[in-house]
Amino acid sequence: MARGPRPSEIHAEVGRRLATRGVRYTSGRRTVIGALQRVSGPQSAADLHKRIRSVPLSSLYRSLTVLDESGIVRRHHDAVGLARFELAEWLTGHHHHVVCIDCGTVEDVELDAATETVLDTVAASVAGSAGYELGGHVLEVEGVCSSCRV
Amino acid sequence: MARGPRPSEIHAEVGRRLATRGVRYTSGRRTVIGALQRVSGPQSAADLHKRIRSVPLSSLYRSLTVLDESGIVRRHHDAVGLARFELAEWLTGHHHHVVCIDCGTVEDVELDAATETVLDTVAASVAGSAGYELGGHVLEVEGVCSSCRV
DNA sequence: TTCCTTGCAAACGATTTGCATTGGA
């Protein structure tokens, strides 16, 4: 399975990628990447802001936007419509999400190669029959997490 | 595959479901359900409002909220974060989405029973290994639609 | 020096809500 660069190399990778686009890898942006690296699952701007009070919200949003446009982070939207950000798959490895229907928590999950192959096949046939050129796939498994099941 | 009631029976089904919750099936709500029935893929409030000018936006949102809470429509959020609504699966049958990475269009796709079984198995194992009680699954296939590929 | 980036405050826009009125069972 395609895991990304190891954690210690992520900053270098990101810096390189930004450089080729004429974008600076400033300390604020490093802080954001660092925070995303330390957690699991997509984070809202508010979540991140709580962890890194040094970066004001507006700058945080601006950084996340640039990082998204540069393919370094990926923006999702949770069930409530809140924007949530996570490192792109080339940095973390391909993975899927398990979403708790009750509390909304999202956790990352990696599938074994065999299963992933099956999904690829399914995705390809779906894309084909709809006349789409396949780009990727996202499997979201919904359920009730252990804390909500108590 | 579990298809829902036929189109002509949907209003009756919806009315029945709402009644058990002490919610009225008013003409405005009928209009909304009718509009959702006529299109394919999740619609934004603005989309719906364009089709049914008779229902003011605020009422539209209120109806969609009630219908969502009653399990009659389901709310999603597209790549831009806009809320999009579609009839619940017990009314339309279980299906998945193909999303165009370029224009954001979302189309419904139904898989054959065999493939669906495979997905169920995958979803169950994912939920299990994450300690979740399985609720359902969503496969989103991303690609480039034919019009964007020109 | 030259742009890109940052901070703050103000602006935006989708969605929600208060309140008086209307309408369905």
Place this chain on the structure above:
DNA sequence: TCCAATGCAAATCGTTTGCAAGGAA
């Protein structure tokens, strides 16, 4: 009749943006 539903306008709130100051190459 009686309470839920509606419409309008005002309020929310996550997110974006203008502009002047700060910082990296």
